[in-house]
Amino acid sequence: MRIVDWKDSEGEAYLEALQKRQQATNREIEVKVRDLLEEVKEKGNLAVIEMTAIYDKARLTEETMKVSSVEIEEAVSQVDKAYLKAIRRAQEKISRFHERQRQLSWFENPEPGVTLGQKVTPLDCVGIYVPGGTAAYPSSVLMNAVPAKVAGVERIVMTTPPDQEGKVNPVILAAAYIAGVDEIYKIGGAQAIGAMAFGTATVPKVDKITGPGNQYVATAKKMVYGQVDIDMIAGPSEILVIADEKADPAYIAADLLSQAEHDQLSSAICITTNRLVAEKVLKQLERQLEKLERQAIARKSMENYGGIWVVDSLEKAVSISNRLAPEHLELCVEKPFELLEKIKHAGAIFMGHYSPEPLGDYIAGPNHVLPTEGTARFYSPLSVEDFVKKSSIISYTREAMEKVADDVILMAEKEGLPAHGQAIRIRRR
Amino acid sequence: MRIVDWKDSEGEAYLEALQKRQQATNREIEVKVRDLLEEVKEKGNLAVIEMTAIYDKARLTEETMKVSSVEIEEAVSQVDKAYLKAIRRAQEKISRFHERQRQLSWFENPEPGVTLGQKVTPLDCVGIYVPGGTAAYPSSVLMNAVPAKVAGVERIVMTTPPDQEGKVNPVILAAAYIAGVDEIYKIGGAQAIGAMAFGTATVPKVDKITGPGNQYVATAKKMVYGQVDIDMIAGPSEILVIADEKADPAYIAADLLSQAEHDQLSSAICITTNRLVAEKVLKQLERQLEKLERQAIARKSMENYGGIWVVDSLEKAVSISNRLAPEHLELCVEKPFELLEKIKHAGAIFMGHYSPEPLGDYIAGPNHVLPTEGTARFYSPLSVEDFVKKSSIISYTREAMEKVADDVILMAEKEGLPAHGQAIRIRRR
Numbered sequence: 102m103r104i105v106d107w108k109d110s111e112g113e114a115y116l117e118a119l120q121k122r123q124q125a126t127n128r129e130i131e132v133k134v135r136d137l138l139e140e141v142k143e144k145g146n147l148a149v150i151e152m153t154a155i156y157d158k159a160r161l162t163e164e165t166m167k168v169s170s171v172e173i174e175e176a177v178s179q180v181d182k183a184y185l186k187a188i189r190r191a192q193e194k195i196s197r198f199h200e201r202q203r204q205l206s207w208f209e210n211p212e213p214g215v216t217l218g219q220k221v222t223p224l225d226c227v228g229i230y231v232p233g234g235t236a237a238y239p240s241s242v243l244m245n246a247v248p249a250k251v252a253g254v255e256r257i258v259m260t261t262p263p264d265q266e267g268k269v270n271p272v273i274l275a276a277a278y279i280a281g282v283d284e285i286y287k288i289g290g291a292q293a294i295g296a297m298a299f300g301t302a303t304v305p306k307v308d309k310i311t312g313p314g315n316q317y318v319a320t321a322k323k324m325v326y327g328q329v330d331i332d333m334i335a336g337p338s339e340i341l342v343i344a345d346e347k348a349d350p351a352y353i354a355a356d357l358l359s360q361a362e363h364d365q366l367s368s369a370i371c372i373t374t375n376r377l378v379a380e381k382v383l384k385q386l387e388r389q390l391e392k393l394e395r396q397a398i399a400r401k402s403m404e405n406y407g408g409i410w411v412v413d414s415l416e417k418a419v420s421i422s423n424r425l426a427p428e429h430l431e432l433c434v435e436k437p438f439e440l441l442e443k444i445k446h447a448g449a450i451f452m453g454h455y456s457p458e459p460l461g462d463y464i465a466g467p468n469h470v471l472p473t474e475g476t477a478r479f480y481s482p483l484s485v486e487d488f489v490k491k492s493s494i495i496s497y498t499r500e501a502m503e504k505v506a507d508d509v510i511l512m513a514e515k516e517g518l519p520a521h522g523q524a525i526r527i528r529r530r
Numbered sequence: 531m532r533i534v535d536w537k538d539s540e541g542e543a544y545l546e547a548l549q550k551r552q553q554a555t556n557r558e559i560e561v562k563v564r565d566l567l568e569e570v571k572e573k574g575n576l577a578v579i580e581m582t583a584i585y586d587k588a589r590l591t592e593e594t595m596k597v598s599s600v601e602i603e604e605a606v607s608q609v610d611k612a613y614l615k616a617i618r619r620a621q622e623k624i625s626r627f628h629e630r631q632r633q634l635s636w637f638e639n640p641e642p643g644v645t646l647g648q649k650v651t652p653l654d655c656v657g658i659y660v661p662g663g664t665a666a667y668p669s670s671v672l673m674n675a676v677p678a679k680v681a682g683v684e685r686i687v688m689t690t691p692p693d694q695e696g697k698v699n700p701v702i703l704a705a706a707y708i709a710g711v712d713e714i715y716k717i718g719g720a721q722a723i724g725a726m727a728f729g730t731a732t733v734p735k736v737d738k739i740t741g742p743g744n745q746y747v748a749t750a751k752k753m754v755y756g757q758v759d760i761d762m763i764a765g766p767s768e769i770l771v772i773a774d775e776k777a778d779p780a781y782i783a784a785d786l787l788s789q790a791e792h793d794q795l796s797s798a799i800c801i802t803t804n805r806l807v808a809e810k811v812l813k814q815l816e817r818q819l820e821k822l823e824r825q826a827i828a829r830k831s832m833e834n835y836g837g838i839w840v841v842d843s844l845e846k847a848v849s850i851s852n853r854l855a856p857e858h859l860e861l862c863v864e865k866p867f868e869l870l871e872k873i874k875h876a877g878a879i880f881m882g883h884y885s886p887e888p889l890g891d892y893i894a895g896p897n898h899v900l901p902t903e904g905t906a907r908f909y910s911p912l913s914v915e916d917f918v919k920k921s922s923i924i925s926y927t928r929e930a931m932e933k934v935a936d937d938v939i940l941m942a943e944k945e946g947l948p949a950h951g952q953a954i955r956i957r958r959r
């Protein structure tokens with residue numbers, strides 16, 4: 102790692118490299134996933150049970166595939182009480198924030214005899230994928246299930262791979278229970294995505310699939326997209342810290358490392374207007390890295406995709422940030438709200454010196470499912486809006502229709518669609 | 531065509547056939563489009579000019595690729611005055627409706643020292659594809675450009691193929707001018723999608739591409755999805771009319787044919803509680819078909835994907851409608867607003883006897899870009915929301931952070947991400 106005086110030419114090259122870091126799609130995985138999905142589509146439960154035996158080394162039956170209420174009760178009683186309370190408090194705060202995102206159906210009467218409107222309806226059935234493996238992420242269960250619950254989705258389904266004994270991590274079950282998930286199935290990988298996209302005798306066909314997963318899961322989600330809706334495919338984690346001369350280098354280093362520890366492909370960058378701050382951040386990084394449990398990962402990530410860049414103004418820092426469109430943006434500056442207006446693209450924005458990014462991962466309330474790899478240019482955080490859809494309402498009286506009839510007939514005929522005009526004309530008799 | 535007494539078993543088979551009617555993806559087209567996109571990505575304008583010479587038989591240069599302001603003025607002066615006025619009135623009504631969809635940024639202070647919020651920002655740059663060919667659809671220009679304009683998008687780009695003289699249909703240019711499109715390029719097909727997705731020396735790289743197109747355009751949109759956002763890929767048009775004993779069979783037949791004339795793959799279905807109405811609709815269909823300009827298309831569509839179904843209650847009709855999730859739904863019943871609550875999935879809902887579907891295509895105000903092929907289960911009409919994105923805002927004071935610190939540290943450590951906890955811990959010193 103070294104400190105870089107930002108030059109536009111150099112910067113462009115870096116930004117390009119950053120955005121390319123996970124674009125290679127693996128053809129082999131694609132072929133394999135396509136086969137798995139086909140099999141689940143054709144053979145349903147049978148295929149799912151077979152694949153779970155192969156990939157998860159767990160024996161399921163149609164009866165044990167679904168997590169029972171006894172298993173959930175057991176799980177809840179097994180989880181550390183303090184941890185359970187923290188999860189509950191997080192759930193409350195996440196719910197409260199997402200309640201603000203609810204939209205109402207509306208009607209208007211723009212002209213006599215005309216009623217127009219927009220009807221908001223929750224999705225019927227949603228599927229959440231939760232990865233298995235050694236680390237369990239109850240926060241991810243909450244962040245996916247709570248917005249669906251707040252939206253009013255009636256049937257929230259979850260799938261997660263079982264261990265070799267056919268069990269699911271109790272913390273995952275407890276979080277699902279707290280979040281209000283209705284059904285949980287012990288299925289992982291591409292077969293879980295297939296089961297939810299096509300439905301089986303046991304697993305319902307869902308309308309939308311959300312949640313993180315490995316490359317098999319991500320590929321399967323892309324392939325079923327269109328048949329069902331999906332959330333965005335998450336890339337590696339990113340943080341950008343904009344720091345002025347008052348920012349605390351130790352805080353900044355800690356925040357950078359909190360993203361760098363995720364993954365070797367994570368990107369953690371500090372842009373500062375102050376060279377002394379830059380130098381101190383560099384020193385702090387070295388010092389803190391040494392004590393880090395996940396040092397090897399964090400070091401690789403910082404070396405490949407990290408950076409400390411010195412610029413001559415906060416405006417320049419913001420303009421680079423807008424080029425990056427980072428997943429997480431920290432404004433470690435004296436007056437963060439004064440910079441906010443200039444920020445155009447970012448998944449979540451953390452204001453000031455005491456709003457470190459991990460607050461947003463767990464407990465602040467806003468969703469931690471955020472657009473990555475520059476897609477904050479056009480994507481939003483996961484929200485209640487992802488779990489509803491709208492229908493337009495159009496109601497005219499005969500008199501109101503008469504008033505616009507000529508325009509519609511003319512436009513239809515000019516577009517070469519005379520039967521469209523005829524539907525109006527026939528009502529004028 | 532015959533009248534069918536609805537039975538669930540028969541119905542399921544029909545619904546399945548309907549939903550499968552355009553799922554075959556063409557591998558040959560995929561391979562070709564992939565090559566075209568690669569070439570545009572690599573060679574930019576050169577590739578675009580070459581492809582336009584081959585596919586549109588038009589000679590362009592870097593200078594003539596962009597429609598000039600003189601060309602736009604000429605076009606506006608060429609269009610029939612009455613038509614221009616109708617387009618202007620449509621633009622006003624579409625704008626007025628879409629204004630209601632604007633969302634505001636919001637902030638809240640849920641606890642002392644905590645400020646949370648959601649910032650709404652328009653997309654920077656949007657690209658609209660407009661097909662060429664014999665029929666020009668200015669309504670489609672309005673329906674795509676107006677929501678972007680209302681959303682506050684600063685740069686709205688349009689591409690549309692030129693004719694052999696290198697000209698664009700004047701009505702398209704006039705509609706673009708009225709809708710407030712900023713730049714228009716004479717490029718069509720997959721090469722237009724590539725130019726907008728990757729950018730060339732002349733065409734800007736956009737954040738989102740919307741608009742209809744042939745299979746090449748649709749395939750190209752799917753392929754660039756993720757790099758840029760896209761709207762949904764539209765399938766063939768659909769209408770479902772729910773009619774009671776008071777409904778006018780002549781109106782219903784006209785409305786069915788207004789969709790059937792679009793395309794041989796269009797689907798037009800009437801579900802009625804009254805056998806006499808069914809019989810009269812059938813007779814009206816025959817009578818009206820004979821006078822129809824686009825009779826051949828409409829007849830094929832009605833034969834393959836049309837239907838007149840008799841059911842024993844409006845509830846049953848609604849439940850079939852919810853299974854279909856139609857693009858357009860007409861409630862030709864005495865009290866349409868009483869049925870509305872039960873409608874779960876539909877793109878646009880037309881209420882009563884004087885709200886025929888073509889009103890919505892042209893002038894009512896709501897968008898005519900609607901989810902097809904059952905995707906109204908999870909997709910919404912094109913709207914202002916498609917042209918903005920959101921950022922979450924998180925701001926804590928030191929004291930507020932202290933209050934949640936234990937929970938965040940605990941949750942981070944339990945999830946195996948200690949550096950996340952460290953970012954909090956370091957601020958507690």
